[in-house]
Amino acid sequence: MKFLSMHAKFGPVTTALLSASLFVLCVAAYFTASHIRHQENPKDKIMPTIGKMWKGVENTAFKEDRKGEYRLWVDTWASAKRLGYSTLLLVLAVLLGLHMGLYPFFEAVFYRFILFFDKVPALALLPILFIIFGLGELSKVMLILLGVFPTIALDTYLRAKAVPREQIIKGRTLGAGSAKITYGVVLPQIMPDVLNTIRLNFKAMVLFLIAGESLAATAGLGYRIFVVRRYIAMEIIIPYVLWMSLLAFVADLLVRLWIKKRYAWYQAH
Amino acid sequence: MNDTNPMLHLEDVYMRYPSRDGTPITILNDIDLKVRQGEFITVVGPSGCGKSTLLRLILGAESPTEGAVLLDGKKLDAPNRNRGIVFQKYSLFPHLSVMDNIVFGLDAEAHGMFLGWLKPGQMRQRRRAFRDQAQVYLERIGLADAADKYPHELSGGMRQRVAIAQSLIMKPRILLMDEPFGALDHATRTEMQLFILEQWEQAEMTIFFVTHDLEEACFLGSRVLVLSQYYQTDAGRGQGAKIVGDFATPGGHPKPTDFLYSEEMSQLVHRIRSEGLSPDNLQHIRDFNLTHRDAFRTVNPEEWQREQ
Ligand SMILES: Nc1ncnc2c1ncn2[C@@H]1O[C@H](COP(=O)(O)OP(=O)(O)OP(=O)(O)O)[C@@H](O)[C@H]1O
Ligand SMILES: [Mg+2]
Numbered sequence: 001m002k003f004l005s006m007h008a009k010f011g012p013v014t015t016a017l018l019s020a021s022l023f024v025l026c027v028a029a030y031f032t033a034s035h036i037r038h039q040e041n042p043k044d045k046i047m048p049t050i051g052k053m054w055k056g057v058e059n060t061a062f063k064e065d066r067k068g069e070y071r072l073w074v075d076t077w078a079s080a081k082r083l084g085y086s087t088l089l090l091v092l093a094v095l096l097g098l099h100m101g102l103y104p105f106f107e108a109v110f111y112r113f114i115l116f117f118d119k120v121p122a123l124a125l126l127p128i129l130f131i132i133f134g135l136g137e138l139s140k141v142m143l144i145l146l147g148v149f150p151t152i153a154l155d156t157y158l159r160a161k162a163v164p165r166e167q168i169i170k171g172r173t174l175g176a177g178s179a180k181i182t183y184g185v186v187l188p189q190i191m192p193d194v195l196n197t198i199r200l201n202f203k204a205m206v207l208f209l210i211a212g213e214s215l216a217a218t219a220g221l222g223y224r225i226f227v228v229r230r231y232i233a234m235e236i237i238i239p240y241v242l243w244m245s246l247l248a249f250v251a252d253l254l255v256r257l258w259i260k261k262r263y264a265w266y267q268a269h
Numbered sequence: 270m271n272d273t274n275p276m277l278h279l280e281d282v283y284m285r286y287p288s289r290d291g292t293p294i295t296i297l298n299d300i301d302l303k304v305r306q307g308e309f310i311t312v313v314g315p316s317g318c319g320k321s322t323l324l325r326l327i328l329g330a331e332s333p334t335e336g337a338v339l340l341d342g343k344k345l346d347a348p349n350r351n352r353g354i355v356f357q358k359y360s361l362f363p364h365l366s367v368m369d370n371i372v373f374g375l376d377a378e379a380h381g382m383f384l385g386w387l388k389p390g391q392m393r394q395r396r397r398a399f400r401d402q403a404q405v406y407l408e409r410i411g412l413a414d415a416a417d418k419y420p421h422e423l424s425g426g427m428r429q430r431v432a433i434a435q436s437l438i439m440k441p442r443i444l445l446m447d448e449p450f451g452a453l454d455h456a457t458r459t460e461m462q463l464f465i466l467e468q469w470e471q472a473e474m475t476i477f478f479v480t481h482d483l484e485e486a487c488f489l490g491s492r493v494l495v496l497s498q499y500y501q502t503d504a505g506r507g508q509g510a511k512i513v514g515d516f517a518t519p520g521g522h523p524k525p526t527d528f529l530y531s532e533e534m535s536q537l538v539h540r541i542r543s544e545g546l547s548p549d550n551l552q553h554i555r556d557f558n559l560t561h562r563d564a565f566r567t568v569n570p571e572e573w574q575r576e577q
Contacts, residue, residue: 164358166358167359169330169354170354170360170362172350173328173349173352173354173436174374174435174436175377176377177377188364189362189363265419266364
């Protein structure tokens with residue numbers, strides 16, 4: 001059982017094969033099941049064959065729909081914008097967490113509130129968001145933002161607090177003022193960790209995106225899934241889901257590469 | 270220099286930390302200390318006696334449970350650029366290269382956070398000057414090639430040397446160093462000792478230097494403080510560390526390196542070891558070696574019932 005030991009070493013090919021194995025297994029299981037279902041009922045909609053799915057992709061990605069739009073791209077762009085805006089607004093969460101961690105005043109005012117706010121299920125408040133921010137883009141951006149804001153703020157707060165006190169004292173003895181210590185000592189040190197947290201929260205953000213789009217939208221990946229779900233168009237839903245996963249995976253990868261490039265000191269730290 | 274008003278003045282200083290069960294433990298017990306500008310004070314004592322704690326008090330990072338710490342007759346304020354520190358741990362900023370760590374203070378002092386955006390030209394020019402200055406220090410500490418490395422790429426001893434340069438370049442009034450040479454080999458250590466002495470003479474700093482190496486303490490210091498919890502009073506075994514020795518090192522200062530191998534030196538080291546560092550030899554407080562001209566203490570009658 002050497003390959004199960006803690007010290008097992010695998011070459012690049014073996015590693016690639018091992019990493020691929022579960023993917024291959026899932027795909028094979030799907031098509032086997034799909035094949036069996038189609039033998040019983042050639043019109044089966046739940047588990048479409050490759051051919052049917054390709055048809056679905058072709059129709060949405062490479063053919064104009066009735067409105068003369070390439071649906072997949074329009075949907076992708078609409079969703080990406082919503083996610084992009086809310087990600088940009090997460091800067092506020094990071095700044096709030098940073099200040100809560102370093103300044104007792106901010107801690108006293110915000111900590112309990114954010115902690116409580118974190119436990120409020122944002123989704124349940126969706127109707128209120130629609131009333132306050134309207135049915136347009138803003139309410140969907142706000143839903144995504146509110147959904148992950150407390151998590152990011154609290155995580156940043158804990159990390160700012162965990163920076164050794166000695167570092168802050170050291171900064172003071174070298175003549176640094178509060179701004180320099182906040183943005184020049186603490187923030188850059190916790191930034192890679194904060195980016196990691198944001199990256200791990202992409203999934204939650206996508207969930208909130210889909211929830212928002214499912215209730216009120218005219219385009220968007222989540223919107224489309226909910227529209228075609230009505231006639232169980234799995235040949236569209238499955239490619240859409242895979243496409244969303246792929247995009248999220250790539251976004252995650254980009255952040256990881258950025259951390260590696262920008263924060264060279266971080267990995268070994 | 271004012272003889273009647275020493276720069277630093279500690280009187281009746283107690284430091285207690287709460288233990289697990291809530292009862293306070295005395296770490297520093299009635300510390301009295303007067304220090305003049307320009308003194309090179311080495312601090313020795315058993316591990317865990319409170320040397321780092323004493324430095325934190327002088328730094329202003331913590332306040333004493335009881336007693337006063339005065340600088341120029343005023344209550345000590347929060348840590349600032351007049352008092353530098355080389356910590357035992359966490360000595361460098363992990364996200365900055367060696368060069369950036371060293372110029373950090375010069376940079377912070379010369380311009381706030383945002384000058385770089387307002388006047389980039391002026392800032393670049395100053396930066397260059399700072400880097401040239403830092404380069405000189407890097408060469409002196411033998412790390413000229415490491416300027417672009419990050420702290421995690423350095424050995425423990427290299428990190429400490431960078432931390433020393435980082436503090437020294439600011440020429441603080443008081444420099445506190447907590448076992449800075451613990452991780453250095455003999456040759457590098459000797460070199461660094463000479464470097465510190467040279468900087469001390471040039472910048473007229475007051476230095477507190479904690480070390481476990483008694484030879485080093487006697488060689489570097491103009492004055493040696495022995496802090497120890499191994500002593501007894503009339504009330505029994507002592508609780509928490511007191512200054513059990515406070516004396517000037519013999520001869521001038523700085524000393525020639527052959528002092529290290531002198532008879533005087535080995536006697537002094539022997540005496541410190543037996544009086545301060547040995548748990549079996551509990552010196553009575555009336556026998557403490559407090560012969561430095563600035564040494565003083567307030568006596569608690571319970572601990573020492575003086576015969577009339
Ligand atoms: N924040 C704290 N809370 C509780 N106890 C503390 C705290 N800081 C220090 N101590 C205790 O105070 C004592 C002295 O600690 P200090 O670090 O000053 O010792 P030291 O003389 O510097 O030791 P060393 O030579 O090993 O560095 C130790 O027993 C330690 O457990
Ligand atoms: Mg210590």
